[in-house]
Amino acid sequence: MNIDRPLRGPSPRSSVTAWAGRTFDAIPPPALVLLGIVSVQLGSAVAKHLFGAVGSFGTVALRLFFAAVVLILVWRPSLRMDRRTWTVVLGYGVTLGLMNLCFYLALARIPLGIAVTIEFLGPLAVALAGSRRWLDAFWALLAAGGVVLLMEGRGDLDVVGSLFALAAGTCWGLYILIGAALGRHTTEGNGLALGMAVAALVAVPFGVADSGTALVQPWVLLAGLGVALLSSVIPYSLDLEALRKIPPRVFGILMSLEPAMAALIGLIVLQESLHWAQWIAVLCVVAASAGAARGSRPDV
Secondary structure, rough: OOOOOOOOOOOOOOOOHHHHHHHHHHHOHHHHHHHHHHHHHHHHHHHHHHHHHHHHHHHHHHHHHHHHHHHHHHHHHOOOHHHHHHHHHHHHHHHHHHHHHHHHHHHHOOOOHHHHHHHHHHHHHHHHHOOOHHHHHHHHHHHHHHHHHHHOOOOOHHHHHHHHHHHHHHHHHHHHHHHHHHHHHOOOOHHHHHHHHHHHHHOOOOOOOOHHHHHHHHHHHHHHHHHHHHHHHHHHHHHHHOOOOOOOHHHHHOOHHHHHHHHHHHHHHHHHHHHHHHHHHHHHHHHHHHHHOOOOOOOO
């Protein structure tokens, strides 16, 4: 899941990032967003393959641990912050950790495409909250209709897994709101790096308790690093570069493709086939999200 992406701030100046910048300049911004979406969902698919070895808790622990290590090495954040800023960082990190735990628990029980579609209701709710436009009410009803189709498209859909995905979506909505505060109180990627470290502190004890020494197998560590890169580091870079070149509204519309891409990656990589009604449900949520993003105010 592409569910902990950064909100603002330039990348560090280095020869590596300069080379990456020249590479990104040759790629159209929409393609950068789509590559980021593919990377996140491939990371989720790789993570699901790890469940048999270390379980969902162990996989979350590896992902957040390596993501935190990479971000801290890149940004080298300062710990000198006032109490209010630390409160925001802690809230951001705890929410991020819980969001990932819930999502991976859902992923262990239901197909990737369904998990991402249900989780996407969180940011969609944030986008529609407080709106008084009739059109936004239509988007909300369309998303609700998609959820009904999703639940009735196949009788054996795990209810517990669906509830975990809904909990992950709730955390994603909170993550967006707290992330906005994080962007106001911190600079560059400092708050993100510290928040990721807090998220790792939340998840790692669960992973260690559940998986023990299985986490330190060389191939497991390598796979965990791959999940962190695919699900966090690569999408961070691609999304930040895209946001420098296209308006946030366009970015939001492109990001609305994520549930559909998750369903497609699940079909190709994990052989998770969906019922035709569930494909329609995914497309309903995609359309609702794109419509809400297109109709949002320029300052949102």
